[in-house]
Amino acid sequence: xxxxxxxxxxxxxxxxxxxxxxxxxxxxxxxxxxxxxxxxxxxxxxxxxxxxxxxxxxxxxxxxxxxxxxxxxxxxxxxxxxxxxxxxxxxxxxxxxxxxxxxxxxxxxxxxxxxxxxxxxxxxxxxxxxxxxxxxxxxxxxxxxxxxxxxxxxxxxxxxxxxxxxxxxxxxxxxxxxxxxxxxxxxxxxxxxxxxxxxxxxxxxxxxxxxxxxxxxxxxxxxxxxxxxxxxxxxxxxxxxxxxxxxxxxxxxxxxxxxxxxxxxxxxxxxxxxxxxxxxxxxxxxxxxxxxxxxxxxxxxxxxxxxxxxxxxxxxxxxxxxx
Numbered sequence: 001x002x003x004x005x006x007x008x009x010x011x012x013x014x015x016x017x018x019x020x021x022x023x024x025x026x027x028x029x030x031x032x033x034x035x036x037x038x039x040x041x042x043x044x045x046x047x048x049x050x051x052x053x054x055x056x057x058x059x060x061x062x063x064x065x066x067x068x069x070x071x072x073x074x075x076x077x078x079x080x081x082x083x084x085x086x087x088x089x090x091x092x093x094x095x096x097x098x099x100x101x102x103x104x105x106x107x108x109x110x111x112x113x114x115x116x117x118x119x120x121x122x123x124x125x126x127x128x129x130x131x132x133x134x135x136x137x138x139x140x141x142x143x144x145x146x147x148x149x150x151x152x153x154x155x156x157x158x159x160x161x162x163x164x165x166x167x168x169x170x171x172x173x174x175x176x177x178x179x180x181x182x183x184x185x186x187x188x189x190x191x192x193x194x195x196x197x198x199x200x201x202x203x204x205x206x207x208x209x210x211x212x213x214x215x216x217x218x219x220x221x222x223x224x225x226x227x228x229x230x231x232x233x234x235x236x237x238x239x240x241x242x243x244x245x246x247x248x249x250x251x252x253x254x255x256x257x258x259x260x261x262x263x264x265x266x267x268x269x270x271x272x273x274x275x276x277x278x279x280x281x282x283x284x285x286x287x288x289x290x291x292x293x294x295x296x297x298x299x300x301x302x303x304x305x306x307x308x309x310x311x312x313x314x315x316x317x318x319x320x321x322x323x
Contacts, residue, residue: 038069098130216256217282
C-alpha cells in the first residue's frame with residue numbers, strides 16, 4: 001500500500017468537526033448505569049501451569065458481568081512471586097479475534113504488569129479464539145460485526161462491547177492482587193477503538209495505549225478506504241438505499257473522535273501512514289481531538305501492523321514511566 005492519505009504535515013493539524021449527537025453523554029451514562037445495575041461479583045478461577053502451559057506467571061480464567069449482565073470471559077495473567085498489589089493493563093483485542101490462550105499474553109507480565117485480556121463478545125477465530133457468545137440478536141446485517149444493530153444506537157453491537165470494556169476495568173480492580181489506582185488500557189485496531197472509548201468512559205485510569213484505533217472518523221474512513229471492516233458499511237448501504245443518515249447517526253454514538261474529546265487519561269497513540277484498514281487521517285482526527293496529555297508515534301512506511309515490536313517497546317517504556 002502506497003501513501004494514500006493526507007501528507008504528514010496536514011495530518012498533524014487535521015481536526016475535523018465532530019458529528020456528535022446532543023444526547024451523547026446521557027446515552028453513555030444511562031448505558032453504564034443500566035449495566036452496573038445488573039452486575040455480579042467477577043469470578044477468578046486459577047489455572048495451573050499444566051493447563052496454561054507457562055510456569056513464570058499466575059493465570060486466572062475470569063468471568064465478569066458485561067452489558068446486560070451477560071457473562072464475559074477474560075484472562076488475568078500476572079508475574080509470579082511479586083509482592084504487593086500490581087499495576088494492571090486491561091487489553092482489548094483486534095477485529096474477529098478473541099482472548100486466545102493464556103500463554104499468548106505474557107509480554108506485559110514479563111515487564112512486571114498484570115494483564116486482563118478481555119474476550120470480545122461474539123468474536124474469535126484463527127490464532128486468537130474466543131469464548132464469549134453475544135446473546136443479543138439484531139436486525140439483518142452484513143457479515144461481520146460492524147453493522148450488527150446499526151438500525152438504532154440502543155441496538156448497536158459496539159454499545160455492548162464498549163460497555164463490556166468499562167466493566168472489564170471494574171473486574172480487574174476487584175482482584176486482590178491488583179492496585180486499582182494503577183490500571184491502564186491498551187489495544188490496537190478494534191482494540192484501540194475500544195481502549196479509546198474506555199479511556200473516555202472510565203474514571204481513574206493511569207494510562208491509555210491507543211494503537212491505530214478503528215471506529216474513529218467513521219464517515220471519512222468509509223469514503224477513502226475499500227478495506228474491511230469499513231467495507232462492511234458500504235456493502236450494507238448498497239442494499240439499504242436511503243438509510244445513510246440513520247446509519248451514520250448510530251455510528252456517531254460510537255465514533256472515537258467523540259470519545260477522544262472527553263478522554264483525559266494520559267495517552268500514547270500510534271499510526272502507520274500506509275494503513276488502509278484504519279486510515280491515518282482517522283487516527284489523527286481522534287488524536288487531535290484528544291483532551292488529555294498525549295503523544296503519538298508515527299511509522300511512515302508501515303501499514304496495519306503499525307510499529308509492531310518496536311512500538312510495543314515504546315508502550316512498555318511509557319507504562320513503566322507511569323509506575
